[in-house]
Amino acid sequence: MxxxxxxxxxxxxxxxxxxxxxxxxxxxxxxxxxxxxxxxxxxxxxxxxxxxxxxxxxxxxxxxxxxxxxxxxxxxxxxxxxxxxxxxxxxxxxxxxxxxxxxxxxxxxxxxxxxxxxxxxxxxxxxxxxxNFEFKKIDITEVTRQCILSFLKDFEAKEITPIIKIPEKEVYITADEKSINRILQNIIGNSLKYGISGKVIGISLKENKDSVTIDIWDKGKGIKKEDLPYIFERLYTGEKSRNSNLKGSGIGLTIVKKLVEKHNGKIEVESLPYEKTTFKITFFKKLRNM
Missing domain, CATH: 1.10.287.130 (Signal transduction histidine kinase, dimerisation/phosphotransfer (DHp) domain)
Known part of the structure; x- marks a missing residue:
């Protein structure tokens, strides 16, 4: 009982x-x-x-x-x-x-x-x-240069001064070239759209022992500290941290993050409004866990 x-x-x-x-x-x-x-x-x-x-x-x-x-x-x-x-x-x-x-x-x-x-x-x-990703050995310096060249008219039209620091020598990583190009296109396009007030965009590439780091920065309005954790969320438009009149779909950065992750890389963002906003992308020379 x-x-x-x-x-x-x-x-x-x-x-x-x-x-x-x-x-x-x-x-x-x-x-x-x-x-x-x-x-x-x-x-x-x-x-x-x-x-x-x-x-x-x-x-x-x-x-x-x-x-x-x-x-x-x-x-x-x-x-x-x-x-x-x-x-x-x-x-x-x-x-x-x-x-x-x-x-x-x-x-x-x-x-x-x-x-x-x-x-x-x-x-x-x-x-x-x-x-279908076609992972192969690519010269990341050449891919980056070609991507920058595609924006030269945009830099000129918006009176933006590009500051380019890319090694002269070839630097190879294993990656899908179309994805790398899209990542760079989206980030540079983002800086063009939101960093126009700073009148300068920087793109640098640094070779490390096992990885390559690409920094893309601008001196525009930037991103507030409280908004930084959310900028890669789908449909986050950054209307609080960026100019709402220039607000985009919020999809571009989500695609960037997912493509970087498909390469087992990482992307980080730091921002001091009107001083410097930097997107830092790290790709490993050889794909990990693949």
Whole structure:
């Protein structure tokens, strides 16, 4: 009879937890050693279940936020495009120059929309491991130089002075060249977009014994200390730490971090607003754990 009471107490505690009180635990009484060990393991199992439930809740919250943000990011340029299309169709008083101007706006918004969709698609492919990486020996100095050359017109147009420090000699790492190029393109593009007020962008490459470090820095508005831990989160737009008028999709840096991690590398950020914001990327010469 007394044993049945003990079992009922344990059962009632489990029922309380199953029905939603994840903070409840099975309490110890005058049970024998075997029952106490069972209760200890049950409480450990409940702890693990509570951790999984918390992760699932966070994942669901993030998913809802992501869907909401994606919808907003896609709707904004699409709404503008449709508005200009309607004006072209209904306003007979528009001059030829005005029509050309509206078509240019539609083209620009269409390009923004296409880039957003491309970024969402790329992130989805990385998340699902649906990308074939071609890891091979590449000259990281040459890849970096070619990437910088692709930005020369942008530097000139925005009156930004590039400070380049790259070794003359060849430096080889094992990597997927397309991914390395995209990482550099995204970070330099980010500095161009948000560091324009500083009028200078620095790109340096340093060879270490087993690794290569690339620093990309600017002297723009920078990132507040409290925002630094979140800048690689998907759809984080940095509106608090960067100019909200220049706010992007928040996908670019997420893609960068994931691609760096695919190379078993690491990326770090330091920022003193209006002094220096530095993205530091480390690639190992030989891939680890692969």
């Amino acid at each position: 007394f044993q049945n009471i003990k079992i009922n107490k344990i059962s009632n505690s489990l029922t309380e937890i199953i029905t939603g009180n994840f903070n409840a635990r099975i309490k110890f009484h005058d049970y024998n050693k075997s029952v106490r060990n069972l209760i200890i393991n049950l409480n450990r199992l409940i702890d693990k279940f509570q951790e999984v439930a918390a992760v699932n809740k966070q994942y669901e919250d993030d998913r809802k936020k992501m869907v909401s943000n994606i919808s907003h990011d896609l709707r904004t340029p699409l709404t503008a495009m449709l508005g200009y299309v309607e004006m072209l169709q209904t306003d007979a008083s528009l001059s030829l120059n005005e029509k050309k101007e509206y078509l240019n706006v539609i083209e620009t918004k269409g390009e923004v929309l296409r880039n957003l969709i491309d970024e969402f698609f790329s992130l989805s492919k990385i998340d699902s491991d649906d990308i």
